[in-house]
Amino acid sequence: MHIKEAKSERHVLAVTVDNEAGILAKIAGLFTARGYNIDSLTVADIAEDHATSRITIVTNGPPEVIDQIQAQLERLVPVHNVIDLTEEGPHVERELALIKVAGVGDDRVEALRLADVFRAQVVDVTTSSFIFELTGAPDKIDNFIALMRELGLVEVGRTGVAGMMRGAEA
Amino acid sequence: MSKQERSGASILVQGLVDQGVEFIFGYPGGAVLPIYDELFDDQRIRHILVRHEAGAAHAAEGYARSTGKPGVVLVTSGPGATNAVTGIADAYLDSIPLVVITGQVPTALIGTDAFQEADTIGITRHCTKHNYLVKDPSELKSTIEEAFRIATTGRPGPVVVDIPKDVQIALSNGEADAGSFVTSERYQPRTEGKTDKIAQAVAMMAEAEFPVFYTGGGVINSGPEASALLRQLQDITGAPVTSTLMGLGAFPADHPDWLGMLGMHGTFEANMAMNKCDLMICVGARFDDRVTGRLDAFSPDSKKVHIDIDRASINKTVPVDLGIVGDCATVLQQLIDAWGDRKAKDLGEWKARITGWRARESLAYPPKKDSIMPQLAIERLYALTKHRNPIITTEVGQHQMWAAQYFHFSDPNKWLTSGGLGTMGYGMPAAIGAQLGNPDDLVIDIAGEASIQMNIQELGTASQYRLPVKIFILNNEYMGMVRQWQELTYESRYSNSYSDSLPDFVALAEAYGWKGIRIEDEAGLDAGIEAMMAYDGPVIVDCQVSKDANCYPMIPSGAAHTEMLMYGDQVEGTMDDEAKALV
Ligand SMILES: Cc1ncc(C[n+]2csc(CCOP(=O)(O)OP(=O)(O)O)c2C)c(N)n1
Numbered sequence A: 001m002h003i004k005e006a007k008s009e010r011h012v013l014a015v016t017v018d019n020e021a022g023i024l025a026k027i028a029g030l031f032t033a034r035g036y037n038i039d040s041l042t043v044a045d046i047a048e049d050h051a052t053s054r055i056t057i058v059t060n061g062p063p064e065v066i067d068q069i070q071a072q073l074e075r076l077v078p079v080h081n082v083i084d085l086t087e088e089g090p091h092v093e094r095e096l097a098l099i100k101v102a103g104v105g106d107d108r109v110e111a112l113r114l115a116d117v118f119r120a121q122v123v124d125v126t127t128s129s130f131i132f133e134l135t136g137a138p139d140k141i142d143n144f145i146a147l148m149r150e151l152g153l154v155e156v157g158r159t160g161v162a163g164m165m166r167g168a169e170a
Numbered sequence B: 001m002s003k004q005e006r007s008g009a010s011i012l013v014q015g016l017v018d019q020g021v022e023f024i025f026g027y028p029g030g031a032v033l034p035i036y037d038e039l040f041d042d043q044r045i046r047h048i049l050v051r052h053e054a055g056a057a058h059a060a061e062g063y064a065r066s067t068g069k070p071g072v073v074l075v076t077s078g079p080g081a082t083n084a085v086t087g088i089a090d091a092y093l094d095s096i097p098l099v100v101i102t103g104q105v106p107t108a109l110i111g112t113d114a115f116q117e118a119d120t121i122g123i124t125r126h127c128t129k130h131n132y133l134v135k136d137p138s139e140l141k142s143t144i145e146e147a148f149r150i151a152t153t154g155r156p157g158p159v160v161v162d163i164p165k166d167v168q169i170a171l172s173n174g175e176a177d178a179g180s181f182v183t184s185e186r187y188q189p190r191t192e193g194k195t196d197k198i199a200q201a202v203a204m205m206a207e208a209e210f211p212v213f214y215t216g217g218g219v220i221n222s223g224p225e226a227s228a229l230l231r232q233l234q235d236i237t238g239a240p241v242t243s244t245l246m247g248l249g250a251f252p253a254d255h256p257d258w259l260g261m262l263g264m265h266g267t268f269e270a271n272m273a274m275n276k277c278d279l280m281i282c283v284g285a286r287f288d289d290r291v292t293g294r295l296d297a298f299s300p301d302s303k304k305v306h307i308d309i310d311r312a313s314i315n316k317t318v319p320v321d322l323g324i325v326g327d328c329a330t331v332l333q334q335l336i337d338a339w340g341d342r343k344a345k346d347l348g349e350w351k352a353r354i355t356g357w358r359a360r361e362s363l364a365y366p367p368k369k370d371s372i373m374p375q376l377a378i379e380r381l382y383a384l385t386k387h388r389n390p391i392i393t394t395e396v397g398q399h400q401m402w403a404a405q406y407f408h409f410s411d412p413n414k415w416l417t418s419g420g421l422g423t424m425g426y427g428m429p430a431a432i433g434a435q436l437g438n439p440d441d442l443v444i445d446i447a448g449e450a451s452i453q454m455n456i457q458e459l460g461t462a463s464q465y466r467l468p469v470k471i472f473i474l475n476n477e478y479m480g481m482v483r484q485w486q487e488l489t490y491e492s493r494y495s496n497s498y499s500d501s502l503p504d505f506v507a508l509a510e511a512y513g514w515k516g517i518r519i520e521d522e523a524g525l526d527a528g529i530e531a532m533m534a535y536d537g538p539v540i541v542d543c544q545v546s547k548d549a550n551c552y553p554m555i556p557s558g559a560a561h562t563e564m565l566m567y568g569d570q571v572e573g574t575m576d577d578e579a580k581a582l583v
């Protein structure tokens, strides 16, 4: 007997929650307990009175599992609502990455040139290294990191995705 | 101490009184001493001292399920809380409203591996509907209010409120923060079905030629009016009814359109009707694996309507054509109203096929000369007690399935069993809780000799509170259900399923001040049951039954509804790994 795998889709979920202790553990635990995937998860306080947070989860799974994830999240008491940005329509996704590259000579020049092409900012510099700050859609960051791998990539820090629907409506 | 100031413990107890709590099932310890002191001379709430915290949780479940009111549990930190976890998980899977108060080490010691510290919030996070760590006594009032609201509304379930010892002692005026949750956008369960969906469901019902109602524990949880409305809707549509283990009693078992229970040990007619129907109306059930059998062969040609208060139950394992999120009673009423004075279709052909399936007599079992067939024992127990309309609890195993098959129910809230978690040791404490909530009812725990030992210590609780519960043990000297599976799957290699070194149950009963009765043969069966009934106090009946009887019909794991084994079918064998893995 072998374990079977199902095909999957990537979805971005924006979840508004009460800002209470344990909510992150509850959500992360829901995903592990029910065998759902988390590609990235970001969370921050978004309300003036610090009462609510927004959690953005990038997940993947077959469509029926994605629907279950949404339903299971909505079932949690501190969850106000769950928006499946991927399902709802046009939306923007942004992520911030810090990328450290070390090297000298041609590699160093090439790294700086590519950073310029990608509109990455240099936020730290020594004679033998750069830290680039890059904001963009996740695949843009993936591409940049792939290029840097050949030019002395040392370290990567990524925030995970924040997402929002396009247009005037909340 | 200013005039209105009260301790956290006092605010808590007042909060419970405000919720109308009659009983607390609990066990004391260091981290709840302030609460116990508060209860010491309080006449408003009765504390029931159990013998183990698992007993407290199951007793609260039995009370809740038999009365429709939430059960309340009070246990200490650390081992008190962890002992209660099985009952909490049980209530979670069977959607039983519980509010469980756990003591916690003082706030300043949390996270230091303090004496009797356990991360109760972490441990219960995924087996509660919600849980709270209360860090300020001024939050207690609103927390208790919300805890009861969450436990009892929407899909009911257990809620844990973890209260550090210093918070129980600290003073507060108790009013700060009151109602803070009320304005929140969180937790707004939907009870009413959407009108367009109701209309669609009625149209589907009016057109169906082979409809079936598949009902579950949600109908019971929705309150007795849901059962009444189910009967009404069945009456105007004529569709036959089957039910899950948890839903028994919602529809009367003596009704001509009752098909019996469905699923792994369901009747032939119920499972065939599920397989061959053209419309399945699922009311408050959740397509559990014990019900569906092999998913890709589950009711292949039917349209499916699913009514459930929990939107996450819809399309979870079985995709349906129409999902209606709402409370069973509310939606059933909506369906009845929308049906109006339509005439039901002639279901003659469908009923005739069902009659054909009934003729298989799937619950028939061979007689035995030298020992009591357990099925017969349940049939006699039913025949001799039904005039008292008893509350039946069970443990887990073959006896549980036989009770579901051969004891028949006409009313909701009379059948208390651990369906989702399948917890051995549930039945006796649940009977204690049910007896407290229904002092005039006859309450019987139908037990197995193995299961009953799991919470045997609760004999003392029943003695202390003079509860006349009856325990009817179908003693087959085996963990029968395990033995049956080993026969089917592992060529009868009975690994550790023999009940060795059993106690003398009669002597054990007497040691606790109960009456003990032993039934050894068929000739003594009725007399033993009568003697049990006649005794005005708690009784253990050790009914010695055939050791090798099995529970049929049975859909083996990994099989379809149409592949049922009946009594007399060749049973010993092996299974392929896929089937074994399905459990
Ligand atoms: C707490 C717990 N442990 C183990 C099991 C697995 N199990 C299911 S039925 C059963 C045997 C029960 O034996 P008994 O109470 O004698 O009932 P019988 O099947 O013989 O009627 C076991 C061990 C369980 N359901 N619950």
Ligand SMILES: [Mg+2]
Pocket (backbone or CB within 6 Å): B397, B448, B449, B450, B474, B475, B476, B477, B478, B479, B480, B499
């Ligand atoms: Mg047994």
